[in-house]
Amino acid sequence: MNEKRLEKVLEKMKEDNLDQLLLCDPSSIFYLTNKWIYPGERMHILSIVSNGDVKFFVNKLFPIEEDLGVEIVWLDDTDEQIKILSDYVIPRFVGVDKDLSAKFLIPIMNVVDDADFIVGSYIIDNLRAIKDEDEIVNMKKSSSLNDKAMEKMKDKLSLDLSEKEMGRFLADTYEELGASGFSFDPIIAYGKNASNPHHENDDSKKEIGDSIVVDMGCRYLDYCSDMTRTFFYKEVSDEDKKVYDTVLLANLKAIEKIKPGELLSNIDKAARDVIEEAGYGEYFTHRTGHFIGLETHDKGDVSSANHNICEVGNIFSIEPGIYIPGGVGVRIEDLVLVTEDGCEILNSYPKELQIINN
Template identity: 35%
Template structure:
């Protein structure tokens, strides 16, 4: 049932941090540990994993059958129905497994209101367990890195096709739908996130997601998309131009391109994450656009599209072989336009490997 490599790492991290148990509610965290994650709704459920390797699952009765199949018939399952609520089963499980007054870590998908309700009936010390779960999967092995490469290659291929599809008169939603269609045709498991299609004035909003505007001549369009392949994610951004490019747009694009290249060159084993951010950020700052670079330079990627390590100021974490993350400098000027170039890189013993191979030259459609 469990991914043995990761459950061993989880146990080690819990012992190191003197954590008695870990709550993992439906999420990518649960899927990569257990190989399955049910649909998440307002009903509380989750895996409780103890540092002595015992475990149990609290589940709504409507999910009991699928959880029983996933977790195994010998596992302790505490099922509850909507009429009785989950707190009685939580209290019983805590008593059965001697979790009263213990330190329990919770993952990022666990709802705060659930934890508050549980604290109302049992005496426990809840702590943030997100760092524990990030730590156990921050280093990718060769197989996982190969899946990241494959996911990135699919994104590259989709980009090559989607630029041929874009034209004035179609809607942002049409581009989004076509991207999803292309990933399915090429063998992706699914989208790693909802694509960002930010055209014209919408391009200055880094995470715009309305898909409502119609493409016009002289638009700047940010395309940000990715897929999953065997559980691993891709994520890339390119900026394209419709019918032409102005002198100012060309200047800004070249600055971002240089910042992207500088960050990728700086990313290597033994370097602090914050220093990579600084190298790229300085390119944009020295060009006079520092106030318009609004975000961290990058985020880790793997089983989730956003995980550790963050490539940002203040993160002193030293990069190690097997870490994978984005390099995505951008400039976003409200009322005018925005641009972003994003690749995924993986730290190797020889520096870094840029997984995305799609062209970063100016493309006018």
């Protein structure tokens, strides 16, 4: 158990008059215990009581050999699991994980009918949003590996390979570099496919003048990286270059805005204003960024709806894009760390327009 992190959870629970917290998100449980378990459909809960009593309810299918520094309550598939858990639920103010399945939550609420249940995972989500020194080191390393992989991807794009083939090459590249795999399924999108922000790789191959969106990330010591670069194949039209330059300027203006105390919505606005003023506003169809850490999309985003402020230790993406249906698609994405006097960009791969030639 990470006692320092647990202490912060307990302090916040007391501030918010929360008697108990029931966590099931594997990432949040790892954050506190340094143990990954993916339970699938089975119940898997870390119970934290405000007095410091912590219990980990785990199915016997997931053996734990190491000492996690927490009492483990073992469960069997044939046990009355809700009854076992409910015996430990404090009948007052109980915070539940935002991901706790209704098939568990509703029976718990029916059994412990004199407790008030609220979504309480914001406590640990907010702690995870501020990275400590070790996390920052790991995320910088993850982004460094991503930089090296992007260079290899650019070189490989000179060959006549499909999107799927490029994805398989990236998997091999990450393994060679020492990463532990994808942080998310990569997007390699050619031509009209690039105008779909969440395109799934297919058998398409490049054609002259295509934009090529490469959105990719890896894991290093459990921490995620994420970066997008857009290339052009052999040539770029004047209009497509204008789109690229607009997205690049939006990326730079948003990054310039980042500092402690700045509204996240203002950072989104800085990027969106550039794209709207260039006449492409309707084609910027997503938020400017998302928080990242143990998950590619940690809780928190850079959007017009998020009026929270930047805090030192936040790490999030800045990824404006323009997607013209049936036409060009461009996205440029960096990860940034909020520092005392502004921000630090975690990845260093160049952002100027690059043309791929055979």
